[in-house]
Amino acid sequence: MSIQASNLSVTINGRKILDDLNFTCRASEITAIVGENGAGKSTLLNCLAGVSKFAGKITLNQYPIESLSLATLAKYRAVLPQSSSLNFPFSVHEVVRLAMSLGCLSQTEQERIIADSLALVDATQFIDRDYLHLSGGEKQRVQLARVLAQLHAHDHYQSRFLFLDEPTSALDLKHQYSTLKMLRELCTPNNVRFNPARKIGALVIVHDLNLASFYCDKILLLDGGRLIAHDTPEKIFQHHIIKKSFGIDVIVDSHPDSNKPYLIPRLQ
Numbered sequence: 001m002s003i004q005a006s007n008l009s010v011t012i013n014g015r016k017i018l019d020d021l022n023f024t025c026r027a028s029e030i031t032a033i034v035g036e037n038g039a040g041k042s043t044l045l046n047c048l049a050g051v052s053k054f055a056g057k058i059t060l061n062q063y064p065i066e067s068l069s070l071a072t073l074a075k076y077r078a079v080l081p082q083s084s085s086l087n088f089p090f091s092v093h094e095v096v097r098l099a100m101s102l103g104c105l106s107q108t109e110q111e112r113i114i115a116d117s118l119a120l121v122d123a124t125q126f127i128d129r130d131y132l133h134l135s136g137g138e139k140q141r142v143q144l145a146r147v148l149a150q151l152h153a154h155d156h157y158q159s160r161f162l163f164l165d166e167p168t169s170a171l172d173l174k175h176q177y178s179t180l181k182m183l184r185e186l187c188t189p190n191n192v193r194f195n196p197a198r199k200i201g202a203l204v205i206v207h208d209l210n211l212a213s214f215y216c217d218k219i220l221l222l223d224g225g226r227l228i229a230h231d232t233p234e235k236i237f238q239h240h241i242i243k244k245s246f247g248i249d250v251i252v253d254s255h256p257d258s259n260k261p262y263l264i265p266r267l268q
Contacts (some may be wrong), residue, residue, distance in 0.1 A: 001159030001199065002026045003048055007056035008223050010043055010225075017043050018054070019225045025198035025218070027159035028189050030180075031230075032212035034205075035222035036246060041205045042082055042165055044222065048203060049079045049163045061158050075154035078147035078237035082165040082205075083140075092118070092126040092134070099150035110153075117141075117149040120182050124177065136170040144179065148186075151200070162186075162202040167169065168211065187217075213237055213260045220259060237261035 008021040018040045025031045033041045046052035050065045050073050057064040068076070078099075086095065086171055096114045105113070114212060118124045121141040131142060144167055150162050162183070168176040187200050202219075206212045213233040214220060221228040221236055223245050229236050242250050242263065249266040 002059075003061075003063045003086050003161055003201070003203075004059045005048065005056065006058075008038075008044075008058060009055045010047065010049060010052070011055070018047070020056075021227045023220060023227060023230045025201060025203055025220075027161070027162075027201040028187055028201045029217040030183055030187050030204060030215060030222050031218045032204055032206045032216040033220045033222065034207070034209060034212055035228075038224075039222040043225075045079075045163050045165050045203060045205060049073075049077060050172065051079070059234040060161070063154055074150065075160075076158060077161040077163060078150040080144055080147045080162075080164045080167055082169075084143045086131060088132075090131050092123070092131055094127055095131050095142055096146045096149050099146045100153045105153060113149050113152045114145075117145040117152060120148055120186075121145045122178060123194050137172060137175065140167065140170045141179075142176065159199040159201065160201065162204075166205050166207065168206065168208070176211060177214075180204075180206075180211050184215045208267045209237060209242075213262065214255065214258060233261050237263060 002024050004024045005021050008018055009016065010018040033044060035041055037252060043052065047054040048058060051069065054072045060068065095115060096117055101111065102111050109251060118127055121144050123141045126138060126142060131139065134142065147162065151162060158164060168179055181208055183202050187202055189199065216233065218230060219233055219236040220230045228245060229241065239250060239252050242248065251264040251266060253264065255262040
């Protein structure tokens with residue numbers, strides 16, 4: 001199963017934000033959406049998640065996305081927006097539990113999912129704390145646990161997708177890498193953390209190109225709302241492509257542990 005965009009365009013106030021995009025992202029893959037600020041990354045993610053209007057066609061698990069109700073969408077995909085504001089003094093436990101408000105799970109099942117989701121993002125120790133008293137990075141990990149809980153709560157035979165807008169932006173170095181590693185494990189077929197019969201795919205907006213290279217299967221490169229390339233890190237993270245799209249000279253080497261492309265900016 002997959003999410004597929006055909007002739008996808010978005011125009012706002014006469015300006016093309018996305019311009020005739022065509023691509024397919026499959027379950028069991030992590031796709032990094034990269035590009036300069038203003039390239040259209042968040043707009044694209046919102047369209048794919050079914051929360052923004054667009055021209056063209058998007059299908060999720062072969063269903064036209066506009067034909068799916070919000071309740072059905074909640075079973076097929078979970079969304080972490082760029083910023084998540086919550087101004088109520090909820091505990092971390094209560095914040096994660098919000099993800100299961102549409103389900104019919106027993107109390108025991110809910111508690112299991114909450115505990116597992118917090119463990120996945122290394123936030124078990126926050127479970128009884130006031131969400132408003134957490135740091136920015138801690139809040140981001142809790143919000144990620146919430147969307148993981150939503151995905152876990154709806155256990156069915158359709159493929160499921162995560163749409164994550166800059167999930168590592170507020171995280172320290174350790175948790176940037178551990179978060180992408182965790183997503184890599186979840187999207188690997190036959191993973192043991194979620195039901196192995198269910199395939200999971202992820203589309204992630206990432207600014208750190210090395211993180212994208214190390215942990216993502218495909219790179220979707222946008223420039224001015226146009227799709228420049230959609231391929232493996234090895235095909236896209238080349239000097240001339242990065243120079244043209246980001247306007248910066250880089251040295252491209254291979255990481256000694258994985259042989260994945262490793263980008264080092266040249267000092268000007």
